[in-house]
Amino acid sequence: MEEWIDDSWIWNLNWRRNRWTKEEIHERELIHRLEGKIPINDNIDRWIWKEDEDGQFTDKSAYLLLSNHNEGDINGVFKPLWKLKIAPNAQHLRWRVFLDRFPTKVNLINKDIQLSNARCILCNEKDEIAKHLFLNCK
Numbered sequence: 447m448e449e450w451i452d453d454s455w456i457w458n459l460n461w462r463r464n465r466w467t468k469e470e471i472h473e474r475e476l477i478h479r480l481e482g483k484i485p486i487n488d489n490i491d492r493w494i495w496k497e498d499e500d501g502q503f504t505d506k507s508a509y510l511l512l513s514n515h516n517e518g519d520i521n522g523v524f525k526p527l528w529k530l531k532i533a534p535n536a537q538h539l540r541w542r543v544f545l546d547r548f549p550t551k552v553n554l555i556n557k558d559i560q561l562s563n564a565r566c567i568l569c570n571e572k573d574e575i576a577k578h579l580f581l582n583c584k
């Protein structure tokens with residue numbers, strides 16, 4: 447637990463399970479951001495929903511947030527993809543690559559899949575990320 451020790455606030459984060467490699471990176475970023483930050487003793491610590499003026503979560507504010515988000519994705523980016531006259535599995539592949547959801551070696555390693563290296567399976571020169579694999583590989 448976090449605590450005051452000799453007039454210094456100590457952040458001591460505890461987790462219920464082991465973290466994935468990607469989560470450990472986020473934890474280090476969090477600790478870096480928390481450096482020098484101390485709690486204000488006079489305020490009650492509570493969650494605030496930033497999408498509502500009162501800071502209270504409401505179904506309506508969540509719906510509006512999701513509606514706006516989806517509308518932007520569908521109309522701005524994905525709508526032309528879904529209109530392409532190609533096989534659905536080809537559309538799905540492009541959608542996964544665009545969202546970086548394709549199981550490249552780097553993505554697999556980030557999910558703690560054990561691989562010998564992250565090098566591209568085709569050229570063995572660069573890390574295998576979707577952009578390299580589909581756009582830049584020789």
Ligand SMILES: [Zn+2]
Pocket residue numbers: 566567568569570571572578579582583584
């Ligand atoms: Zn390559």
